Amino acid sequence: MILPGFGLVRHAVVIRSGKSIPFGAPGIFLAIVRIGVLGCVVWAHHIFRVGIDIDTRLYFTAATMIIAVPTGIKVFRWVASFRGRILKLGRVQL
DSSP states (O other), X not given: OOHHHHHHHHHHHHHHHTOSSOTTHHHHHHHHHHHHHHHXXXXXXXXXXXXXXXXXXXXXXXXXXXXXXXXXXXXXXHHHTTTTXXXXXXXXXX
């Protein structure tokens, strides 16, 4: 469900940064693939309250936390796409 949202953010980054390809596009693509694969693995993190045993909970907790790594890669590369660009946000320039 998050992958279409990532596509919208990528489109906004490309338009606002003035670049045709965001910084580290191959890494972003690989991060999307990893998020998709890990997303299929962590489906059970929604069922903590149904009484699954502790080992199973530990596995799904770890898998849920590991999915933050490729997500962080994507976010930092999107931010790096703005390097060298002056952003005008209302009256504030970054």
